[in-house]
Amino acid sequence: MERKSELTKALLGEKFKELVAKKGFEKLTIKMITDAAGVIRPTFYNYFQDKYEVIEWLLWEDVFKEVSELMEQEHVMESLQLLFQRFGEDKTYYEKVFEVTGQNSFEEMLYGQVFHMEEIMVKHHPLKHLSNMPHVDEKVFLKFHAISLVNGLKYWLIRESKNISAGDAMEFYQYMMSHSILDLLDIENTEKK
Numbered sequence: 001m002e003r004k005s006e007l008t009k010a011l012l013g014e015k016f017k018e019l020v021a022k023k024g025f026e027k028l029t030i031k032m033i034t035d036a037a038g039v040i041r042p043t044f045y046n047y048f049q050d051k052y053e054v055i056e057w058l059l060w061e062d063v064f065k066e067v068s069e070l071m072e073q074e075h076v077m078e079s080l081q082l083l084f085q086r087f088g089e090d091k092t093y094y095e096k097v098f099e100v101t102g103q104n105s106f107e108e109m110l111y112g113q114v115f116h117m118e119e120i121m122v123k124h125h126p127l128k129h130l131s132n133m134p135h136v137d138e139k140v141f142l143k144f145h146a147i148s149l150v151n152g153l154k155y156w157l158i159r160e161s162k163n164i165s166a167g168d169a170m171e172f173y174q175y176m177m178s179h180s181i182l183d184l185l186d187i188e189n190t191e192k193k
Contacts, residue, residue: 009047011037013061016054021092025051025100052104055097059106062086064113071120079117081170087153088166094157107150115146149173 015036019028028051034041048054063086070079087094097106119142127138156169164172 008037008039008043009057010061012039012044012047013054013058016051017058017090017093020096021090024096025055052100055100055104055106056109059109059113062090064117068117068120071117071124074124076121076125077174080174081167083117084153084166084170084173087157088161088169091157091161094153095161098154098158107154110153111146111150114149115142118142118146145177148177152176 012033016028016033019032019036023032030044030051031041033051033054034044037043048057063083067079067083067086070082094106100106122138122142127141152169152173156164160169
């Protein structure tokens, strides 16, 4: 019986994802989801409170469940690659849910998952250089970093996913995180002019 329950929840999630990709989030009704899944409307509420909870559940099930497991096993690069890969596989869906704003915005849900992922990362690999910045603690640093990753994913999915593959986006993200803009500016040559 539990297996059937898991399958029904997964089916509702899959139909939700398909419908969001086609119609967008705002126009989607619970009835549309249950009709597509071939179940009655009350069945939806056995698994989810509302459409926002489906987004959150899918984000965990499709992306962060496995990403977090890899992080716990200290496979940092593999987990980041998987993160970009999963977003790339369902980019139309993620483009659409990034349009969900307000109190239950997708961006806030994603930020929470990314922040948690980074907490796992620093649990296994402590930060080196924060002692030089006494007014910036680890939590503040991770919040800034999580915001950077969320906005990077958003920009890539909404504006560049047709031009940049998930692998290339991951490489670019890795490059950006390992190089400060101050490291990349050719200040010496421009000051001499």
